[in-house]
Amino acid sequence: MQMRKLLLALTAILLFAGQSFAQKTVTGRVTDDRGMPIPNASVVVKNTNTGTTTKQDGTYSISVPSTARELVFTAVDMSPEEVAIGSKSVVNAILRTLDKVISEVVVTGYTREKKREFSGAATVLGNKVVDAVPVPALDQMLQGRVAGLTANSGNGQPGASANVHIRGISSIAASGTQPLYVVDGVPLNPNDLATLNPNDFESITVLKDAGAAALYGSRGSLGVIVITTKRGKAGVTNFQFRSQVGFTQRPQPSQFNQMNSAQMLKYEEFVGGFAPGLVAPGWSYSANNPANAGLPATSPAGTPYAPSKARYAFLLDSLGSINTDYYDVLFKTGITQTHEMNMSGGNAQTRYYFSLNYFNQEGTDRKSQLKRYTARFNIDNTVGKLSLQFSSGVGYGVTDYNEGAFYAGNGTANPFAMVWRAKPYENPYRADGSVIFGASTSTVPKAIGNLIERSDNSTWIDKQIKVNSGLTLAFKLLPSLTLKNTTGVDGSISYGEGSINPNSYVGSLQSYQSGYLNESESNRMQLINTSAAIFSQRFAARHFVEVGAFFEAVRQWSRGYGFTLYNLDPRLMQTGQGAGTLTTGGAATIAQNGSTAKS
Template structure:
């Protein structure tokens, strides 16, 4: 208990400034000239007897009030008719005390665990949850810190309304997409802005879960507008822990996990394949005379007996993860310190993929004088990933898996993988070979110092300045060891090394002023901020390594080498102002404006202004509501404002050129000098300007039953204008894209979160929360166009599978509508299209007798109808038990893996799906699977490959055993916990692939998609593993 109080005090101290404001806010200082006045005095202490300073003491009718001093004393002149006094203090439950004609009252305030009274971080400041005018969600940090969290983002899944977190890739260290209230932008990655300890654009990978003090998510225009041009996608604000005053706290935690493939996909065994291939060959090939099947009966039998290769089990494994963390913190009168270190060693379930991370975080808070406080923090991190990046794309190992038939071996001879031209299946790309022969390692070193100085000029007037630097040093090595894939002297192996230096600087001043005039409270925050981002890099590559054993360590020993460098820079400059006003602590108004300048744009487009305003009405403070005695909290709030995005490259206004190996050529004949080419990409666009998102929000907050039940609901309406869109040039004008500001997107939604503690007894408590979000995304306009094709292509289709179309959501699937197969009684209709019964049948939209581009249409959507999360945690004596359910209803996923297993696309010459046993034959009319037929068209971009993406998942189940204090003290520990945790326990879904919510589109880190145009495209995404963990946490 003592510790908890200390913690509260600490929090108080950290937020001294905000608290001061709040105290003022809650205090009414005017008094009436009345004759019958009496003086009441007393002392307010906490449960441990420590005096509390700053406790707000008012009469119930607000006619007079005061604040306790440093010894917890107060003195108040009240009307003699006064019977009740209200004592309130942040972090403590308010109390109404009957004064019973006494003149002296001593009060013990109890600590209040109520979340609604907590102080939340908002941009460049903090505010009491009840005084918020905007929509801000707060994460229950306790829930996260009890789990073996490898990545913070993933711990947010299913926990917050309006926040959709998707793991696009299950690769260790792979990427995650977070969407706050839907996707605003086509070009931008729509990821929210992350601010860690005031550092804008920080990397969440660098924070260990246990170092986090709080996570807040800013969702509406009023709260994000303070970040202006970077706030449109919402903001995640993370504060890390500081040391607690007192003796050193030493903590240690560790866990070990094993992960497995959560689901097996059914592929043909060697026996089944050989049998089916015989049928295929016979049904397809017209060969007069004696027929000899490709596989003899004996061979088929042998395959049935001996199995062949199970490519899935060759490619996936049981993967182990270990994690260790040590922390130490404490503080003396003037200095608090916090130091923590973490080590993570994680294997991927895909062979030859893993990830390793060291994080070190140090923080010092020094009171230089009573008014001057210095905060120094240092973060150092090293991450190393092996093949955890670009593995999930369609030509990667997993993408190739469904094309490789079980009759083919993994190894050709010893140490040489079977490759190039298997007889059946893919033309090349042995999945095990791809995974073994290609090694990409990414080593990232981060160094992030940050210093801030806060000066309390005068009570209610402070100046803070913060400077921070994020220095990232990245080395990416690539090694393609083709000797593993082929034997012989002509085998060419390749390697490359690239180094990148990224430097992000940020420097700001924050001026804060607040003043209470009678029952009017004003607060103003002024911000001036400058920032820069500079990235430069070198890439050296070689072709035809003399010896693969040298890898990338000596690129000079090779047939040819090339080297290149790049550089780009960006500069930011902003000024922002926020005004808060409240009247009688009931009516709150916030107005914010930010002017941003970015070097990426040209001329007049460089600067833009983002204003916003919000109002809130605390109904529960109104006497007519108080009288009802139902609501502990009842607040109505609304906001409107603009935020922006400049998600374009540093020099996007200029034309670009293509310089890569594919532009090189040997004009003097093969084997002579290779000359580097300079290819034409696409013209630039000097008129690019900011994307602007306008958002309107109405929210309602309710607290009932002593705040044991709290409900928060919001509706919002967002509209993004001047969308930046990469318009694909037709091939005849260059295969690149031109960026333009066209179009509008709307996101409208509703979000609800309900939480509470239905049971709270000494030995049994139950905490539950539920959140639900609906977001409707719609493209309103695309300038002159009705339809824009994205640049990426999947699954051997030359036209994309998704489209951006007016009236549709982003991620609309576009293609041919598959209608099953032509039946025997449709012979003449089928003949119109050159088909016969058993052939694939597609909708002829324009009814002209030809299936061509006129018949393309919207065939589905990747956007869900709604998403939800349910969290339950129980405390049963010494045991904590919790489980988290998350789910998605609606939307579809393009199952490119299934498509390839049906086969015969692009580089595929066979099939691996057992579905083909159910193909059309004259005897099997009732099926959707076409016959083996040379006249049947197998269209890659058709609705045949879309599957329902709904799911319901037991995301996390955790059981923790807390050793009793007796046991702990015997072994000289203050706390000891042991837990078992299962991540991704089970997913209920009808989706046929590994997981309906992963996406392999694009070629971003982790192989996952990070755009919303090609959402839910599974052409070989890295499956999200099921992970079992055993962990231990202790504190000295």
Template sequence: MLITVLLIMVVMVGYARQASQISGKVVSVEDNEPLPGVSILVKGTSRGTVTNMDGEFSVQAASGDVLTVSFIGFTTQEVNVNGGQTSYEILLESTMGDLGEVVVVGYGSQRKADITSAVSVINMDNMGEIPTTNVSRLLQGQAAGVQVRQKSGRPGEEMEVTIRGIGSLGAGSQPLYVVDGFPIGTSLGQTLNPSDIESMTVLKDAASTAIYGARGSNGVILITTKSAKEGTVNLDFVVNQGIQNVPSGRRTKMMNGTEFAQFKNDSFVDRIRYYENREPAIEEIPLEFRYPEQNTISTDWFDEILNQNAQFQNYNVTLSSGKGGIRSLVSVGYVNEEGAVIETGFERFNVRANIGGKVNDFITMGWNIAASRSNEDYASTNGRSALIGRALWADPRYPVYNEDGSFNDYIGGTNGVFGTANVVQELHEMERTLSENNILTNGFLEFTFLKDFKFRTSVNATLANTEQKNSGHLLWQVQGLTRLLQEKLLCIRPGMRRLT
């Protein structure tokens, strides 16, 4: 007991020697005026204080501690405590300057401080760090009331965006996209490269979307693409590379061959017990399920169709120049993304160019064009009859390949719903491709006369072409269908005889 008390006293004395009284003053950067009521907290502890009317404070802190200084309307700042310094002057920068930022709203723009409708401005500062091929993914988690959901997981697929919930039971819920002032529709497709976007604004309520009429009933997303800055010449090269995997937590735990045979064995036993109220004889259980432990083959069909460490590559080169009142920009991008399922992937090549500037003191003009070519190899993934559903239902007692290395055409024997064609073979031999060509171009001519008066005329055009291919080995498909029909008949006939 005495030793414990002495240890506590030693610790307290040690702390008393390290901690000291820290004082200081907090002032505003803009006018150097003291700030009363500022919160001063020693990070990681409950010790803290607030500044008085003169912006002064005093708090106990040790060398190496960090003071967290925060105040409404100002940027939070962290100050390191040095052993030899006991007095600090802390400068806080106001965040109210953001209210002077100009926000694109409808066909014009407003200062953020003047906006009274429901408008969200997406912060694009760190968007370059998001490895995505689709513009709609940039909205994920960036604005209140905006829900972004993935549809099927296909590489390159556009996300489903809903603003403030579903507004109609029958019509679609996708918002209207407006690019550089021109309404495009409820889908951007593969026209735009996320790296080419300068700003995004989400219009949510009726007041802000009224000028778009019925098309804006589900909300409006305004997109402004990048252009060159006056007096600068820039060459930017951005590379994003990585790998993608299906998380282990999202993978279904599958039965092995022995467990599946035992499951089928139990189903035959339970069926006889339920319908005939007796114990089945061993001969009544099909031979292939009679002794489950003899089933040594175990194929995880879901794992077989997954692409382990699928690669993702994204390259973007942008050259911009702004001299003599003329601004021009050229951007080239390439994306290659392997899908989470084998033999699936997405590839896109896009190019964009714009030029604009003042012709004279009264006339300003601009022209913008974006073109893209995309190719997608995809698999049917939705529903139980699709590839992933069939992989989850497939009989694990059958191998992917025969002993000679050829594909095992059909798996499941005569076992009803668990019989299916070889999904790995189908992914390798069937072709499902979707190719898109998109061109988006627009131009404007603006006249400035009198004070604060402008007249602007503009034109735009959108061209799109889509080509879809579905092909496979016809003989293999017919054989699989024939075997499946035979299996169904074998399952039904015994029941029909019992009824008659």
């Protein structure tokens, strides 16, 4: 009996030893599709409970039975990968980012919900869409990508405030139809969008129905655009540098069939036939004009410029051969360039993202330009049940406008209007390249020359410093109950300056009183504090309940001042010193002053 027990024990030991020797060690490295290591990735032998996780450098080591066929690699926000083992002792894996991770989540500003569980109307632009659109502004990023949303960049100048309308335009003027913007839980002034770097956006959620008003009250009655910025991911520090150069094509005349100079002169002659009072070179110099019937055939000797039929015919031929290309005179191909550096990384507890960006966009008209400098720093930290999220973006923008407040409309200062209104036979330049400007006559128009002279002798600059920061603390009191608080600040300092040289032709006009100088500054600050208790519970696999109680307090400050001066001393123009009193009808009657306002 004892011998039998001994044989059974030896057999068990041999079987155990056989199983032990049937194990082998497999090592490898797990990286993403950019070659960056993925820490804390799960490595499991398929159909078993045998597994391990990767180290900070993405490497792993695991003992697998000889019967194992595949390893399964998984990581947060990454697509799983199954790799055959075979006879290999080194098995590497490449995991790719899930394209649907961002787009399946709806960020309302207060909560994050899976799209299939969100009952409202929302459109989400994920990081794949955002990164694939190299545009300088948010409104251009939204164009054509959100149903029911229209977007335009105001007057078209670089840096102009975007006009975004959700659910249509409620009036002809579309006044007051801007949606609410929220960046990482902190509301943003829509006039400050030009100082944001779109390359920092991770996702954009457009809330379009009445549910937005339920969340944000009257502020969200016109829709809400929630912007989530990029965050760091666990892993080694990732450095990226991106440089882009683009071109903006000037307006093209091919859409309209405009008359050339010869056709315009013929048209003026035609109109003058039934409107004899018309004053235009095509009619004034026409041989069919009854007023020219008594002119001599040629000009008298010694006075070659005296009116005569030959002189007028020569003038018509000269004007008909000019055909000025106003698209070439008033517009150019704008060059846009952006250069950006960012770094991100962290570990399971702390993650960070930092970026610097320089952006320079030239407009298609003569002087308009936007220069923007931005920086962003985001950090996330989790310690036990407490999580912290800090987001801060700082932007500085300088916009050089072509004509400031006088640019808009159908006036002579607007090149987009004048390119259609100007006569094709006007030549704004002399042979030496100097500009022909001054008072126009019926036969010698100078509208384009005056526009160029005005542009060369005027300055319109806006400068803005923008800060948008937020700190969110979340504490998981119970598995289903989270306490959350967000404190944010949104502020800006804006400075504007417009001036017209008193020694210029435009500065000599009565409307500008020998020059013009306007300066203004406005400071705006908004503090917001939001506290919430959020209960969320999943029942079985299909049922999910989330209930939240929120309290929000908002405090706003604003202050501004400005002044306008005329009748400037050219020697002290930018200081405003020496400015005389305003004149009306040649009499000095009005003293000059400034104004201030605050709230």
